[in-house]
Amino acid sequence: AVGYRSLWEPTLLLRFRFITSSSNIIQDGYNRLKNSSFIIKRLDSDLLVLSNKYLEELRLLPNSKLSNVHAQVKNMLGDYSYSTFLLHNDQHVRVLQNYLTPNLSTFLGRAREEMDYSFTQDIPRPDRFTEVDIQKVLQTMIARISSRVFVGRVTCRNEEWLKLCLEFPLNLFATTFIMRMFPPLLHPILALLLPTRYWLRRNLLDAERLLTPIIKDHQERGITQVLGQITTPEKADLLEWMVADSGPNADPKTLAQRILFLSLASIHSTSSAASNAIFDLCAHPEYIAPLREEIQTLLPDPKHCSKQDLNRLWKLDSFLKESQRFNPPILLSPQRVALTDIQLSDGTRISKGTSIAFPSAALLMDPNLVENPETFDGFRAHRKRMELRPGEVFRHSMVTTDKDHLYFGHGKQACPGRFFAANEIKMILIWFLLEFDFRLPQNSQGEARRPKTFTIDEMCFADPRAKIEMRVQSS
Numbered sequence: 001a002v003g004y005r006s007l008w009e010p011t012l013l014l015r016f017r018f019i020t021s022s023s024n025i026i027q028d029g030y031n032r033l034k035n036s037s038f039i040i041k042r043l044d045s046d047l048l049v050l051s052n053k054y055l056e057e058l059r060l061l062p063n064s065k066l067s068n069v070h071a072q073v074k075n076m077l078g079d080y081s082y083s084t085f086l087l088h089n090d091q092h093v094r095v096l097q098n099y100l101t102p103n104l105s106t107f108l109g110r111a112r113e114e115m116d117y118s119f120t121q122d123i124p125r126p127d128r129f130t131e132v133d134i135q136k137v138l139q140t141m142i143a144r145i146s147s148r149v150f151v152g153r154v155t156c157r158n159e160e161w162l163k164l165c166l167e168f169p170l171n172l173f174a175t176t177f178i179m180r181m182f183p184p185l186l187h188p189i190l191a192l193l194l195p196t197r198y199w200l201r202r203n204l205l206d207a208e209r210l211l212t213p214i215i216k217d218h219q220e221r222g223i224t225q226v227l228g229q230i231t232t233p234e235k236a237d238l239l240e241w242m243v244a245d246s247g248p249n250a251d252p253k254t255l256a257q258r259i260l261f262l263s264l265a266s267i268h269s270t271s272s273a274a275s276n277a278i279f280d281l282c283a284h285p286e287y288i289a290p291l292r293e294e295i296q297t298l299l300p301d302p303k304h305c306s307k308q309d310l311n312r313l314w315k316l317d318s319f320l321k322e323s324q325r326f327n328p329p330i331l332l333s334p335q336r337v338a339l340t341d342i343q344l345s346d347g348t349r350i351s352k353g354t355s356i357a358f359p360s361a362a363l364l365m366d367p368n369l370v371e372n373p374e375t376f377d378g379f380r381a382h383r384k385r386m387e388l389r390p391g392e393v394f395r396h397s398m399v400t401t402d403k404d405h406l407y408f409g410h411g412k413q414a415c416p417g418r419f420f421a422a423n424e425i426k427m428i429l430i431w432f433l434l435e436f437d438f439r440l441p442q443n444s445q446g447e448a449r450r451p452k453t454f455t456i457d458e459m460c461f462a463d464p465r466a467k468i469e470m471r472v473q474s475s
């Protein structure tokens with residue numbers, strides 16, 4: 001177990017220190033034991049952090065032995081966040097793998113329509129530099145875009161639904177975080193007292209109320225047709241696919257809740273990646289001109305570009321990959337729970353019930369893996385891609401996972417929404433780069449500093465008070 005300040009430090013104190021000092025504690029374990037394993041003492045449970053040398057072997061194990069959804073539900077405290085139903089089937093993953101990703105071009109077209117609408121609704125267009133809460137703006141924009149793809153044109157314009165999508169993750173995070181600070185014995189009492197858990201329950205009931213008539217309508221129209229038309233999803237949204245996939249007697253309540261959990265997985269992760277990219281552009285403005293040039297040179301119609309057009313933007317992809325390296329959403333990823341005893345080829349034993357994790361953030365800053373890791377080098381991956389043979393160029397793209405790059409997890413259970421997320425972020429950045437000038441505001445000492453990143457346990461997030469200044473481009 002790592003992180004103890006002395007032999008006498010009580011374990012409970014270490015567990016509390018992990019809340020705010022997770023980064024140092026994990027780095028300490030990584031520096032000493034990166035080729036084997038170490039234990040992290042989190043308030044609610046222990047995590048066995050394994051060397052990434054085990055990843056290739058573990059990646060081949062089926063979900064019935066090593067499960068990511070069990071890890072997610074455990075982190076969310078199961079029934080206390082009403083999330084245990086996710087263990088019963090993996091429809092929220094299949095809908096992304098079997099419907100969203102194979103039809104990405106169609107769904108990106110819809111995403112772009114909603115993004116255009118959001119640029120008219122949510123973003124100020126001042127002529128002079130004006131402070132903007134960019135994180136809030138992007139959360140709203142991405143909630144709109146995700147909702148358009150998940151639940152369709154009508155519901156995505158429903159302000160109540162959008163508010164719900166933004167509130168639900170906050171209530172869930174607050175509930176689980178507060179409860180994890182107390183021993184499990186007290187959880188049943190806390191669950192009754194916590195207002196955030198009451199609001200969480202209300203969010204789920206609201207989702208049920210808003211979506212049930214739509215789900216019933218799909219069921220009545222015999223929406224099973226959608227499955228037959230999977231390659232040309234002119235109309236269907238993800239909810240329709242899920243209704244069809246569930247059969248005629250599906251419970252609208254479960255479907256509504258699953259969509260809300262899907263929004264949870266997609267909105268804050270994507271908006272935080274997009275916000276961080278904009279903060280990085282402000283902190284490294286030397287990248288703005290070459291990125292604008294790439295967009296203007298390679299895209300015939302930048303604001304109406306296709307998936308193929310986006311694939312040509314290697315510099316933008318590289319910049320985003322470097323921004324990911326500096327701003328991972330989580331310090332320990334992927335996480336899994338062993339559902340059986342597991343013996344690895346070198347004899348390492350993992351007993352049933354163990355939560356395991358990989359030191360993803362430490363790997364991204366390891367000087368043995370990344371040259372000058374402390375330097376923000378936005379075209380690092382672009383240079384590597386230029387050196388590769390044509391068939392290999394995707395090896396360094398932002399969505400490709402490997403054992404040293406675990407931003408989106410790894411293996412069969414890696415993030416199934418990453419292809420959509422990456423293209424969505426690129427479309428948003430193209431708009432920002434072509435329409436606006438932006439910069440960091442100066443503080444009282446006249447300095448413009450990139451906003452800090454905070455951690456709570458292994459979760460990372462940018463300073464929620466951070467702002468940028470932006471104006472419509474003058475030329």
Ligand code: HEM
Nearest residue numbers: 068265266269270273334407408409410413414415417421
């Ligand atoms: C930049 C944005 C995003 C980041 C950084 C991110 C990151 C991750 C990570 C690290 C995992 C765990 C993977 C593993 O355990 O190996 C994950 C899982 C997941 N992500 Fe994402 N994600 C993003 C966007 C999205 C989007 C847009 C969607 C939906 C369209 C989505 C849906 C999911 C789902 C459903 C899972 C659970 C997969 C499972 O249970 O097998 N994510 N994501």
